[in-house]
Amino acid sequence: MRRFGRTLVTAALAVTVVAGTAGWASGDSQRAVTGPPPGVAAWRADAVSGRALPDPAGATPREVARFFAGLDDAARRELVRSHPLVVGNLDGAPLALRYEANRIAVTATGEARYASLAAPGRQILAFDPRGRGQVAEVFGDLERAGHVSVIVPGSDNDAGNYDAGRKPNTGPAGMARALRAATGAAAAAPDSVAVIAWIGYTTPVGVGLDAADGRLAEAGAARLARFTAGLDAVGAPDPVLFCHSYGSVVCGLAARDTDAADIVAFGSPGMRAGTAAALRTGARVWAARGPSDWIADVPNVEFAGIGHGADPTSPAFGARRVPAADVQGHTGYFMPGTQSLAAFAAIAKGDVR
Incomplete structure (x- = not known):
């Protein structure tokens, strides 16, 4: 009974945090497209x-x-x-x-x-104007690439703001460009790595209850699984999924249904699994979190559908750790010169065994 009481308290804390009482913006409920x-x-x-x-x-x-x-x-x-x-x-x-x-x-x-x-x-691989809009864009030659990576972003991303001005190397397109440049594909070997910025699901708006439950992630996971099956059908290599923030919840739910070679969760609130093994995937699972990333303040619980479970960077989860000691904030993982970007590039190229 005492343990159950502690669980209720922790779950209540999670709801309080994501509802915005900690000073973060709350979001309106979104209808999944x-x-x-x-x-x-x-x-x-x-x-x-x-x-x-x-x-x-x-x-x-x-x-x-x-x-x-x-x-x-x-x-x-x-x-x-x-x-x-x-x-x-x-x-x-x-x-x-x-x-x-x-x-x-x-x-x-x-x-x-x-x-x-x-x-x-521009190589727009998907475009759906319904709702806030969805879009996927290819950077590089996907038909000839020896390696493919897919950026799966989190909250506040849609087709309407995809091309909006952002801090360099952030946002789905900025992350995709930074990753491809870091692999050397843009200069030395233009056809070796292709990167896809994928906003193929309805993302939460702000850090509210939509971001705390798995409803949008479940819908997104089905779409991500089909998208990766589509890559396989046209002969693309098994992809690396780079999953940021709420996007890592999507990847966690989709993991068993994709043929991903690697799944990289960064700035993650949890993947709706207690361990990497529980994802039931043949992919290698990686995790990164910077020291100043506010996601660390989100309780790693899952109760009555609220919260996303274990911290993927915890030793008990069992993911391979990506160095991120020099990452600033929640969106700094693809900044040039960071340990995380160098490690991401090595994973994208298949250079890590």
């Missing part, structure tokens, strides 16, 4: 040479890849022109077609907040 993107009804009603198109809600990425492999170039281009939002978000579709489809889809929205995503040379 799930399922196929707009335009799926017209897609389902269409056909190519009498063949039904693969159902975005039911077809596996490998089935999608096989379907497109059986089409000639003219048929592929027609699907891009007629159904850009579907093709642009269809895991398993050829990468070049998805880039072109998303350029068309972004332009068609006519919204100034998305306009920069359609700029020449």
Whole structure:
């Protein structure tokens, strides 16, 4: 009974902290965007040479890849022109077609907040304007890369603020650029490492109850698992998942359903598992936390759906530790010259055994 009482007190503390009474901003409840993107009804009603198109809600990425492999170039281009939002978000579709489809889809929205995503040379792998918007962008040549990393961010990220001004080397795109540069891919070996900034789920806003429970993470985990299956279907290497803050909750829930080679949690409130082994993944699991990261003040509990469990950097969790003694704050893990970025680059290149 005494132990149960301590658990209740700790859980209550967790709720108090995340609700904002400690001075942090509270967030409004978000509705997770799930399922196929707009335009799926017209897609389902269409056909190519009498063949039904693969159902975005039911077809596996490998089935999608096989379907497109059986089409000639003219048929592929027609699907891009007629159904850009579907093709642009269809895991398993050829990468070049998805880039072109998303350029068309972004332009068609006519919204100034998305306009920069359609700029020449950008490789937008996913774009969904529903809700606050979701987006994924590729840095590097994903078709020829020998190694692939995926940045899975936490709260306050969406398509609307993806290109907003931020402190250098922070935010999903800034982290992706910093990681790719640190691997040397941008200069010495341009095709060896590709990095994807993935905002493919509805993230919490602020540090409120949405950030304290797993509802949005569960929806995001399903989308992340399908996204990585889509990478596999087009022949990409098994990815490294770099999971920041609430994004590490997403990665923890998705771990058993991805083919990731490595999963790196940093600035993590927990991964909804008591140990690395409990993630039930064949990936190597890594964890990092800087000395001034405020995430250390979030209680590592999980009670009645609130809190995300054990600290991934604790020895008992069993993850490999990433050095982070020189990291400043909650978003400084990709700053040039830090121990964490050097270690991340080595993991991304597969140089760590």
